[in-house]
Amino acid sequence: MMPSWVLALTACLSGVGAQAVLAQQTVPPTQAHEARALQVPLARLESAAADGDAGALYLLGLRYHAGQGVLQDFGRAADLFAKAAAQDNAAAQAQLAKYLYEGIGVAQDIDTAMVWFGRAAQAGAAQHQFDYAVALENRPVGAVDPAHAAQWYQKAVDQGHEDAAVSLGVLYQNGAGVAQDLDRARGLYQGPAAAGNGRAQNNLGLMYARGEGVAQDYDRAARLFAAAADRGVAQAMTNLGVMYENAFGVPLDEARAGNLYRQGGRYKTEIQSNGPAAPLYDPRFGPPDTSPEGLARMMEAVRAGDPVAQFQAGWLVLDRGDATHRELVRAAQMLHAAAQAGLPAAMANLGWMYFEGRGLPQDYVLGYMWLMRASAAGLRDAVALNAVLSRNMLPTQVTEAQALAAQSHD
Template sequence: MTPRRSALAGLWLSALLCGGAAAAEDGPWQAPPLAELQQAADAGGAAAQYALAVRLEEGSGILQNFTLAAEWLARAAAQGHAGAQNRLGQYFHEGLGVERDPETALRWLEQAAADGQPQYLFDLAAVLEQQPGGGARAAALYQRAAEAGHRDAAVSLGVLYQNGTGVAQDLERARRLYEGPAAAGHPRAQNNLGLMLVRGEGAVQDYGRAAELFRAAAAQGLRVAMGNLGVMYENGFGVAVDEARAAELYRQAGQGGAAGAAGRALPASVYDPRLLPPGTGPEELEQLRSGARAGDPVAQFMLAWLYLQPEPDTVPQPQLQEAARLLGASARAGYPAAMANLGLMYFEGRALPQDYVLGYMWLVLAGTAGFDAAPQLGAGLSPRMTAAQIAEAQMMAAARAARNTAGN
């Protein structure tokens, strides 16, 4: 399967999962339990309709379903709910749960941005920036959002000034726009500022500080920064030459796990935080193997997780295959952490045929079953997929859940 990255891939999900402004404009209102939330949404409450759409989008205690989420967003948006208007615009831009419709997307994003929330200004600007002749208006919107403290907007505005897109090129201004977010730990700002320092653009060339910035961004999982830091080590720019370290950074940048829209690396495996880490002594391993043979899904998961712990490129293929078999058995028995790890193996094609649809299906089921890491993993991996693939995975998850319910 060929990976696909859409223009706004991951933006709306990252805003949701990071608890951005889009989820907070309604003040102290708190969503009730799911049954009450459904009742309030059916009764026409815009806040409840929006909250239900978010639950459907997240797959939080309910099967993830973008099509149903879009329907509830449309109801809330029609009542003037700015958060719903903003998110519905992103749905139409991406073609998630609805047919892709750029004009309708812009209409909803414009209505949301009229609310003045920095996140909504940023989201509209991110779409306008991609349109011919949209750079100037995008810059104005980024400026408004940045003045309100939106760091992503400041960085995006810096990129426009650095490249002269929609504004006159101004390298010094670009550098200043990166400085604040970089000092606050923003990885994209750190990487971009590092590149300017390497090139001597808008600032005196400073390899040492550039390497520090790349290192800080790489430590947060930004893969492009890992690659840039690798160049520094390979050539001795600001650091001592270290070809082994450079090679490791290149490997991490290119193959170090799945990555989301922002290029942040995702883990090859995830553990269940409710469990103590398994022991690796002979007696402890034998107990796990015995439990796994007896069909204990927890033992199957823990043993599989141990098999996956070496560096991804060093795990022997028979060990990978056994891990996949154990995770499959545990996942089919309903163990959420096994579902999530099985999904990761399908995404990466590790000991299994690479299949994004099956991988995402298992992540949807894991999230619905209460595995907290699953929605974030799905958000990071979904940019590889088309909207049709995501919809198919959600339908498959619903069908499997229905079969399991009927079997009970």
């Protein structure tokens, strides 16, 4: 049997502990809520929120949370969520809990966060029950409560929540908070795995690779790891690499194994795997004319101060992928001029350059600020790009970036 340390188990959707909760709160809670927030005119939301309407307070909070039509402002969002939460709006309670858990927009207060998680879960929505269970399972050392988490995962499972089933399966597989029951774990993984849940596929594959509660079956394990890898599960890529390196269920292929190891290690940081590919282009301008004559006209327009030409010229440099440092510095100058003129895509690409340190000193705060401004100007891809690039930022850096954006917006 393969040593247990060779393959690793993916226990949580986005890592463990507070990181998993942060990953959930840095994007709008649900597509339905986001769509609803955008459907209501901002002025109407602000008016209803001023009158104390809990639904309007929550939806307006989502606007500030995601920076949709307004400058992103977690502090303002937290205040709106708190007012709606006080009126027993469960969705607002869940969002406020995530903010308090991470210290986003407010001072970190895990104990109070747990109270709000619990109140939201008691309202009965499966997603809120799952969020509460995740927080219970991943509290700081000494406060972890896997037994209580298992109870809330089960409530969400009873309503058909796939990720709750996978998380509960992990607890049964490891005997954490519940008596170890490998048959129960396998049963919890099977439904979500068949439905295409990458976490479930990886974890079920691990059981077959180890022969844990099932007859050892490397062929089936490899197929499950491959399916999970196709869905972006980084650990599954690494696990599949182990299979190829050792010819477990697949032909020996060390080159492919090495490639899978590299993918598994870097996948979480690749923009193309998690959001829109950078650099971003604004299709309203049409494709740039890259003929010699077209490029000559473009550069003449750049020298004349045309912001569209500045944006297109800068974008062409970034899009090549092999620009020299001097060319990147010039591209940053052109994009900065176009951004100052109000072009959202120029703002977004400038922000990306700051995050990546391309042609500019790496600066997460300035990168976040420019992507915020692009989002507020209506560039939807900037929201997703910012969510990916800002994952390693500290809450204090986010707050500083939001303050800078507010100053530049005034």
